[in-house]
Amino acid sequence: MNRFWGCSSLLFLLCIGGSTLLPPAITRAAESSPQRVIIGTIYDSQGNPIEGVSVIAHASQASNTLAEAETQSNGIFSLELPEELPPNLSLTIERAHFKSEEVPIQTSDLSTLKNGGIIALPEIILDRHIGIAFWVATVIFIIMLVLIASEKFHNTLAALLGVTLVFVVSYLGRSVSESLYIYDFKRALTYVDWNVIFLILGMMIYIAMVEKTGIFQWTALWAYRISRGRLWLLMPVLMLFTGIASAFLDNVTTMLLMTPITVQISLAMGINPMSLLIPEVMASNVIGISTLIGTPTNILIGSYAHISFSDFLKNLTPGVLLAFLGLIIYSEFTYRRELKKSSNISTTLLEKLTEHGRITEPQHLKKAGWVGLGMIILFVLGEKIHLVPAVTALLGATTLLVWIKPDLEEMIAAVDWTTLVFFLALFMVVGAIQEVGLVSIIAGLIRKLIGENKILAMFVVIWASASLSIVIANIPFTAAMLPVIGYLTKTIPSVHTKVLFYCLSVGSAFGGNGSLIGASANMVTAGIADRAGYPVTYMYFLKKGLPALIITVALANIWLLLHFF
Amino acid sequence: MSGIVCAIRGGPSSQPTIQTAIDLAKSTNLTVHFLYVVNINFLSHTSSSRVDLVYHEMDRMGEFILLVAQDKAQAQGVPSDGTVRHGKVGDEIVALGREIKAEYVVLGQPQSADDKDIFTHDHLQKFKERIEKECNAKVVLAEGAHP
Numbered sequence: 001m002n003r004f005w006g007c008s009s010l011l012f013l014l015c016i017g018g019s020t021l022l023p024p025a026i027t028r029a030a031e032s033s034p035q036r037v038i039i040g041t042i043y044d045s046q047g048n049p050i051e052g053v054s055v056i057a058h059a060s061q062a063s064n065t066l067a068e069a070e071t072q073s074n075g076i077f078s079l080e081l082p083e084e085l086p087p088n089l090s091l092t093i094e095r096a097h098f099k100s101e102e103v104p105i106q107t108s109d110l111s112t113l114k115n116g117g118i119i120a121l122p123e124i125i126l127d128r129h130i131g132i133a134f135w136v137a138t139v140i141f142i143i144m145l146v147l148i149a150s151e152k153f154h155n156t157l158a159a160l161l162g163v164t165l166v167f168v169v170s171y172l173g174r175s176v177s178e179s180l181y182i183y184d185f186k187r188a189l190t191y192v193d194w195n196v197i198f199l200i201l202g203m204m205i206y207i208a209m210v211e212k213t214g215i216f217q218w219t220a221l222w223a224y225r226i227s228r229g230r231l232w233l234l235m236p237v238l239m240l241f242t243g244i245a246s247a248f249l250d251n252v253t254t255m256l257l258m259t260p261i262t263v264q265i266s267l268a269m270g271i272n273p274m275s276l277l278i279p280e281v282m283a284s285n286v287i288g289i290s291t292l293i294g295t296p297t298n299i300l301i302g303s304y305a306h307i308s309f310s311d312f313l314k315n316l317t318p319g320v321l322l323a324f325l326g327l328i329i330y331s332e333f334t335y336r337r338e339l340k341k342s343s344n345i346s347t348t349l350l351e352k353l354t355e356h357g358r359i360t361e362p363q364h365l366k367k368a369g370w371v372g373l374g375m376i377i378l379f380v381l382g383e384k385i386h387l388v389p390a391v392t393a394l395l396g397a398t399t400l401l402v403w404i405k406p407d408l409e410e411m412i413a414a415v416d417w418t419t420l421v422f423f424l425a426l427f428m429v430v431g432a433i434q435e436v437g438l439v440s441i442i443a444g445l446i447r448k449l450i451g452e453n454k455i456l457a458m459f460v461v462i463w464a465s466a467s468l469s470i471v472i473a474n475i476p477f478t479a480a481m482l483p484v485i486g487y488l489t490k491t492i493p494s495v496h497t498k499v500l501f502y503c504l505s506v507g508s509a510f511g512g513n514g515s516l517i518g519a520s521a522n523m524v525t526a527g528i529a530d531r532a533g534y535p536v537t538y539m540y541f542l543k544k545g546l547p548a549l550i551i552t553v554a555l556a557n558i559w560l561l562l563h564f565f
Numbered sequence: 566m567s568g569i570v571c572a573i574r575g576g577p578s579s580q581p582t583i584q585t586a587i588d589l590a591k592s593t594n595l596t597v598h599f600l601y602v603v604n605i606n607f608l609s610h611t612s613s614s615r616v617d618l619v620y621h622e623m624d625r626m627g628e629f630i631l632l633v634a635q636d637k638a639q640a641q642g643v644p645s646d647g648t649v650r651h652g653k654v655g656d657e658i659v660a661l662g663r664e665i666k667a668e669y670v671v672l673g674q675p676q677s678a679d680d681k682d683i684f685t686h687d688h689l690q691k692f693k694e695r696i697e698k699e700c701n702a703k704v705v706l707a708e709g710a711h712p
Binding site for chain 1: 573574575576577578579603604605606607608615618619622623625626628629630632633636
């Protein structure tokens with residue numbers, strides 16, 4: 001609904017189509033007796049409708065309440081007044097984290113109301129109030145980010161701690177001072193994006209059935225065979241397969257399965273596994289964003305900005321492929337000395353590799369392949385019938401469960417509930433900083449910095465997200481940035497509706513290549529490599545990853561500029 | 566059964582440990598029992614639901630690392646076998662040493678400053694004493710090696 005919906009349009013719609021717009025009580029009143037209703041819409045200073053604003057009608061200079069209403073999610077309120085009205089009428093408009101407003105009702109409007117009419121007020125803008133709650137929520141959010149980045153706490157525990165602190169301050173602190181109130185539990189739940197939760201859940205169940213088939217190990221061995229031991233060829237083939245797998249499955253699972261077999265191939269060939277593992281994990285971080293379901297950040301972005309599976313394929317995949325090409329050239333150059341090595345694998349080692357690179361459940365793989373294909377078709381075509389990706393994922397997972405009939409307990413246990421709880425808590429913590437206005441302030445500052453320069457906006461979003469994702473976990477960062485990008489998209493003239501979201505997708509994912517802690521897949525790869533006697537230090541990863549970040553982000557940036565301008 | 570226990574992690578820093586065990590086996594005519602201990606602590610900050618799957622993959626990687634070491638021993642005419650275990654490295658070395666009634670346990674030299682690592686200077690001496698006491702085996706430190 002357009003926020004600039006005029007008063008007359010609103011009144012017209014209320015009169016003509018009132019039965020659909022007005023609450024049942026008002027509709028019934030319209031049928032039987034004269035109405036005395038005030039309609040209005042309340043926005044924040046950035047034009048976002050505000051939900052939960054209390055609108056109280058009272059006689060001017062008096063405090064007794066005549067009528068009370070609350071705004072809906074679209075910012076609209078409908079206030080039904082009693083039969084007896086005072087000579088002067090005012091509305092008090094209140095909401096936590098906003099400055100209260102007093103709106104006097106004009107004499108002519110009051111006459112209309114007294115005659116049983118309906119009046120529509122001009123849009124009401126509420127200014128933000130920066131109080132103690134603002135600073136408390138901001139500090140809690142920063143603490144959560146620091147705990148995640150420093151690895152002092154598990155991501156999920158850090159997010160849970162964050163949301164619990166918000167509730168403690170809101171509920172217990174409120175009894176001390178009203179200014180400590182952030183939000184209540186009901187309000188916190190409205191910030192949870194259930195589409196994201198169920199999409200991840202569905203994909204996790206599907207992946208749990210695919211990962212046991214041996215397809216990853218088989219493909220890695222197949223890559224060795226087709227490259228015939230030529231390392232300069234083996235590296236891009238492994239990168240490509242890892243990337244494709246990451247575009248449909250989550251990066252951590254892909255690297256959990258690819259790293260051990262890659263280490264084995266490397267050891268068999270007598271080369272340092274780093275020369276294959278680092279390019280693989282970087283390819284996973286790069287190609288992962290070519291689809292809606294490839295990374296949690298894309299799932300967040302897609303759900304928030306209504307970017308479909310095919311939108312990602314059409315608008316981002318070519319840029320990702322360009323970045324991937326740059327990454328291959330960079331990796332070949334960086335590891336050129338290691339790639340020149342060649343040695344024959346001993347028969348014993350080759351036999352072991354073949355044993356480990358076998359498809360273990362061919363029938364399950366076949367079924368998973370058909371279901372996976374069906375899911376991709378539904379992801380692409382589903383938007384035409386308003387089928388949301390979460391439903392497609394659940395449909396695919398359930399179909400495969402029914403078809404394969406695995407141990408259900410085992411499959412449900414394979415769901416990474418820790419990650420799902422992380423997302424639930426994260427949504428609420430990010431909701432807290434939205435509630436108190438931190439996100440609006442950041443959005444306003446960036447908007448001032450950028451002005452109306454759309455190209456500068458793209459540069460700032462893509463490079464700032466990439467730089468910050470080196471040190472900040474990219475999932476909470478992306479979740480917090482979504483409303484900011486939404487505001488920039490809405491207010492910068494002639495910016496394509498989605499381009500800044502694509503910039504955020506590129507920056508937050510490719511930024512993961514900049515440091516060891518930049519992406520969970522990096523940490524998993526480093527952990528397994530360390531257990532094989534090849535420790536990956538922070539500096540080693542930085543040295544290899546930072547140039548890769550610059551190259552890939554620059555290439556994706558060029559694509560986005562060419563594609564959207 | 567008796568022999569030499571040699572715990573390895575793989576990688577270049579394990580090579581001197583492996584070679585020390587092989588050289589010792591040559592001079593004593595004993596079998597080398599290579600040991601790889603799977604540790605998945607690195608998952609503590611990421612995915613936690615795939616423990617079984619990760620153990621399975623890590624077991625396979627461990628088997629392969631042991632096979633590479635066994636290949637090296639075989640090439641030098643030394644009989645060897647390999648065992649993959651889960652748990653704490655120190656406990657598993659002692660457990661294997663007891664089970665096979667090992668005569669020798671070959672350990673890598675300290676390189677890490679991580680005080681949790683049993684192969685640091687301070688811990689190594691205590692660990693050596695523990696092995697000698699609990700396994701009744703001699704401890705040989707490999708020069709310039711790390712497990």
